[in-house]
Amino acid sequence: xxxxxxxxxxxxxxxxxxxxxxxxxxxxxxxxxxxxxxxxxxxxxxxxxxxxxxxxxxxxxxxxxxxxxxxxxxxxxxxxxxxxxxxxxxxxxxxxxxxxxxxxxxxxxxxxxxxxxxxxxxxxxxxxxxxxxxxxxxxxxxxxxxxxxxxxxxxxxxxxxxxxxxxxxxxxxxxxxxxxxxxxxxxxxxxxxxxxxxxxx
Numbered sequence: 001x002x003x004x005x006x007x008x009x010x011x012x013x014x015x016x017x018x019x020x021x022x023x024x025x026x027x028x029x030x031x032x033x034x035x036x037x038x039x040x041x042x043x044x045x046x047x048x049x050x051x052x053x054x055x056x057x058x059x060x061x062x063x064x065x066x067x068x069x070x071x072x073x074x075x076x077x078x079x080x081x082x083x084x085x086x087x088x089x090x091x092x093x094x095x096x097x098x099x100x101x102x103x104x105x106x107x108x109x110x111x112x113x114x115x116x117x118x119x120x121x122x123x124x125x126x127x128x129x130x131x132x133x134x135x136x137x138x139x140x141x142x143x144x145x146x147x148x149x150x151x152x153x154x155x156x157x158x159x160x161x162x163x164x165x166x167x168x169x170x171x172x173x174x175x176x177x178x179x180x181x182x183x184x185x186x187x188x189x190x191x192x193x194x195x196x197x198x199x200x201x
Contacts, residue, residue: 003045006035006037006041006045007045007055009035009036009037010031010032010035010037010041010042010045010046010052011052011055011056011059011060012035013031013032013034013035014026014031014052014053014056015056015060015100015102015103015106016034016102017030017031017034018053018106019102019103019105019106023049023053026049027049028042028043028049031049031052050117050118053118054117054118054121054122056103057106057107057110057118057121057122057125058121058122058125060100060103060107061107061122061125061126061128061129062125062128063096063100064093064096064129065125065128065129065132067092067093067095067096068089068092068093068129068132068133069132070092071085071088071089071091071092072085072086072088072089072132072136074088075087075088081140081145082136082137082139082140082143082145082146083140083145083146083190083191085136086133086136086137086140086159086190087187087190087191089132089133089136089159090159090162090163090183090186090187090190091179091183091187093160093163093164093167094163094167094170094179094182094183094186095179097163097164097167097168097171098167098171098179101168101171104164104167104168105168107122107164108164108165108168110122111126129160130156130157130160131156133156133159133160134152134153134156137150137152137155137156138152159190162186162189163186166182166185166186167182170182
């Protein structure tokens with residue numbers, strides 16, 4: 001097994017266990033056992049449980065960021081508007097969360113904690129994800145598709161937060177709803193709150 005594949009197995013094991021029982025209660029031995037590897041393999045790939053978790057958070061948010069970029073690019077290639085690109089990113093975010101619900105719960109929980117060794121890393125990768133949305137909003141404003149009154153920084157964070165919180169609520173309390181149904185509801189919200197015509201200059 002390649003080192004990349006081993007690290008992926010360790011990430012999967014760690015996110016599952018930590019989501020179930022918390023960071024402090026999860027041991028390296030449990031992570032190794034769940035991943036089907038020797039304890040030494042964990043330390044060969046990561047110097048500590050904290051480093052493993054920090055890299056897990058980085059890895060997960062980087063995957064989400066790549067999905068958001070790909071969604072925006074696909075919308076642009078299809079001739080869509082900036083709002084279409086934002087809508088595609090909303091769907092990509094829901095698809096990601098549907099695929100990685102345990103990671104998403106951990107990520108949202110860690111955003112609220114300030115005493116973790118990996119807090120600075122988490123803030124950096126979060127900024128990269130939000131920046132993808134910011135770029136699309138800014139381009140829409142510059143091209144007159146979106147209102148110049150939009151606070152780009154806050155709106156980008158709000159859109160990312162909307163997807164995260166709505167998706168967690170969906171998975172926890174409205175699991176009978178389909179991804180298409182949830183996306184449709186958020187899409188209407190996006191169109192009504194962000195997709196209005198720009199004000200005359």
